[in-house]
Amino acid sequence: MNVLFVASEAVPLVKTGGLADVVGSLPKALKERGADASVIMPKYGAIPQAAVEQMETIATFAVKVGWRSQYCGLLKVDIEGIVYYFIDNEYYFGRDGIYGYGDDPERFVFFSLAVVEALRYLDVMPDVLHCHDWQAGLVPYVLRCWYDHDPAYKRVATMFTIHNLKYQGVFGKRQLQDLLGAGDELFGARGLGHYEAANLMKGALEYADKLTTVSPTYAGEIQTEAYGETLDGLLRYRAGDLVGIVNGIDTISFDPMNDPAVVSPYRNSLSRKRKNKLALQRELGLPESESTPLIGIVSRLVDQKGFDLVAAVLDELLEEEIQLVVLGSGDPHYEGLFNWATANRPDKVKVWIGYNDSLARRIYAGSDMYLMPSLFEPCGLSQLLALRYRSVPIVRETGGLKDTVKSYDEVTGEGNGFSFTWYNAHDMLYTIRRAIGLYRQEAVWEQIVMNGVKEDYSWTRSAKSYMALYAELAAKRKEAERWPVTS
Known part of the structure; x- marks a missing residue:
C-alpha cells in the first residue's frame, strides 16, 4: 500500500x-x-x-x-x-x-x-x-x-x-x-x-x-x-x-516520564505529578499549594475556543479556591482580559501571551484540570495531551471533545473528565465547580485520573x-x- x-x-x-x-x-x-x-x-x-x-x-x-x-x-x-x-x-x-x-x-x-x-x-x-x-x-x-x-x-x-x-x-x-x-x-x-x-x-x-x-x-x-x-x-x-x-498524539514525544520539560518525571503517581504543580507555581510566582486546584489553558485566545464563556464568568470563577494558568495569544480582547486578571489577582491568575512549547508541557504536567470550552472543535489535541499528562479535561460536548472526554459518572465510577452540553457560561461554571468539589475527594479524583490512563491516545x-x-x-x-x- x-x-x-x-x-x-x-x-x-x-x-x-x-x-x-x-x-x-x-x-x-x-x-x-x-x-x-x-x-x-x-x-x-x-x-x-x-x-x-x-x-x-x-x-x-x-x-x-x-x-x-x-x-x-x-x-x-x-x-x-x-x-x-x-x-x-x-x-x-x-x-x-x-x-x-x-x-x-x-x-x-x-x-x-x-x-x-x-x-x-x-x-x-x-x-x-x-x-x-x-x-x-x-x-x-x-x-x-x-x-x-x-x-x-x-x-x-x-x-x-x-x-x-x-x-x-x-x-x-x-x-x-x-x-x-x-x-x-x-x-x-x-x-x-x-x-x-x-x-x-x-x-x-x-x-x-x-x-x-x-x-x-x-x-x-x-x-x-x-x-x-x-x-x-x-x-x-x-x-x-x-x-x-x-x-x-505522538506518545513518545509527549510522555511525562521522559519529557525533558517536566521537572519531576512521573507516570501515574499523583504525588509525583503534584511536584510539577509546585514547580509551576514557583516558576510563575503563584502561591505554592498542592491542595489548591490548578486549571490550565494552552490555546489560541479566540471565540472558537470558548473564551467568551470564560470572560462572562471569570469574576465568579476567581471567587473559588483555584489557580488559573493561561498560555496563548489571539484576540486582543482576551489577551487584555487575562493580563487584567493577572494584574488584579496575581495570587490566582498568570498569563503568558505568545507560545512556549516547554511551558506548555509544564502546564499540562502541573495542572490538575484542563479547561477547553470550545464553541466547536473538529478534533482537538489539547484534551488528549492533558489526558496523557494526567490533567483532567473540562470540555464542552462538541466534535472530538465529545468523542474523547467522557463525563465522570458518580454512580458507575466511569468517565475521564467533565463536560457540559449547552454553550452557556454558567453551565461551564457549574461543571468547573463540580470538578473542584470532586478534586477534594482524593480517592474519587484518583479514579477519574486512572480512568483516563486506560485510553489509547496514540496514532495506532x-x-x-x-x-x-x-x-x-x-x-x-x-x-x-x-x-x-x-x-
Whole structure:
C-alpha cells in the first residue's frame, strides 16, 4: 500500500497548527502497519537548513499557471524514516512565512497542479493520494477531470481530510479561471463554484473518492446547517463516503516520564505529578499549594475556543479556591482580559501571551484540570495531551471533545473528565465547580485520573482505521473502471 500525503505543513519542518502534527505523525503510524507512506509539501524558506542541505533534486519541470509557465523542482529527503517530497519554486514558497500572503490562492493552485504533475516522476505511482485541507483541495478535481484519461493516473484513489471546515479556500471565480486557464466549465453542477465564488474545498468534496474528518461527532455536525459552513448539503449528499476518525498524539514525544520539560518525571503517581504543580507555581510566582486546584489553558485566545464563556464568568470563577494558568495569544480582547486578571489577582491568575512549547508541557504536567470550552472543535489535541499528562479535561460536548472526554459518572465510577452540553457560561461554571468539589475527594479524583490512563491516545488506533479505508479505495480502483466524470 503506497500512500502519499499532500499537505501544506508537517512537523518537524513547519507548523502553524494541528494539521502539521497529523501529517508529521500519521505516516509513521501507517508505516508501522506496513504501508509505504510519504509526504509531499511546499519547500518553504522557513524549513530548517539542516533538512534543506540533505535534499536531493529528482526532477524539474514546468507547471502552467494560466498563461504563465512556472518552474517547479521536485526534491526529496528522508526524515525520521519517512520520505518527504518538496515542490520547489522560490517565487511562491521562498518566504519566511507559510500563509497570510495576498497571492495565497495562486501559491496553492500552483502547489496542487505541481503535485499532480510530479506523480509521474516518483519511483512508484501512489495507490492513494491523501489530501489535507483547502490548500490541497484542488488535487482531487484536477486528477479526475484533467488526468483521468491517463492510465497511469486512472488507478490513483483520492482521500480528502477536513481538519476545519471553516477554512475552505474561497476566492473569485475570475481569479481561478485565470490561474487554471479555463472557462465557465469550472463552475458546473460538480464544479468549483459555490455562492458566486470559487471554492477549492468544494472541488475536493465533489471529486475525492473518500472523505474523512477528524472525529466521528464532527463528521455528523458538519452535515448540519449550524456547523456546515454552507457546505452541509453537499456533505449530506456524500454522507456515505464521509468517515470521522479521531486524531492521535505522538506518545513518545509527549510522555511525562521522559519529557525533558517536566521537572519531576512521573507516570501515574499523583504525588509525583503534584511536584510539577509546585514547580509551576514557583516558576510563575503563584502561591505554592498542592491542595489548591490548578486549571490550565494552552490555546489560541479566540471565540472558537470558548473564551467568551470564560470572560462572562471569570469574576465568579476567581471567587473559588483555584489557580488559573493561561498560555496563548489571539484576540486582543482576551489577551487584555487575562493580563487584567493577572494584574488584579496575581495570587490566582498568570498569563503568558505568545507560545512556549516547554511551558506548555509544564502546564499540562502541573495542572490538575484542563479547561477547553470550545464553541466547536473538529478534533482537538489539547484534551488528549492533558489526558496523557494526567490533567483532567473540562470540555464542552462538541466534535472530538465529545468523542474523547467522557463525563465522570458518580454512580458507575466511569468517565475521564467533565463536560457540559449547552454553550452557556454558567453551565461551564457549574461543571468547573463540580470538578473542584470532586478534586477534594482524593480517592474519587484518583479514579477519574486512572480512568483516563486506560485510553489509547496514540496514532495506532487511528492508523488502523485509515489502513482499512486505503485498502478499500485501492481495491475499488484496481478492480473497476472509473465512472464517467462530468464537470
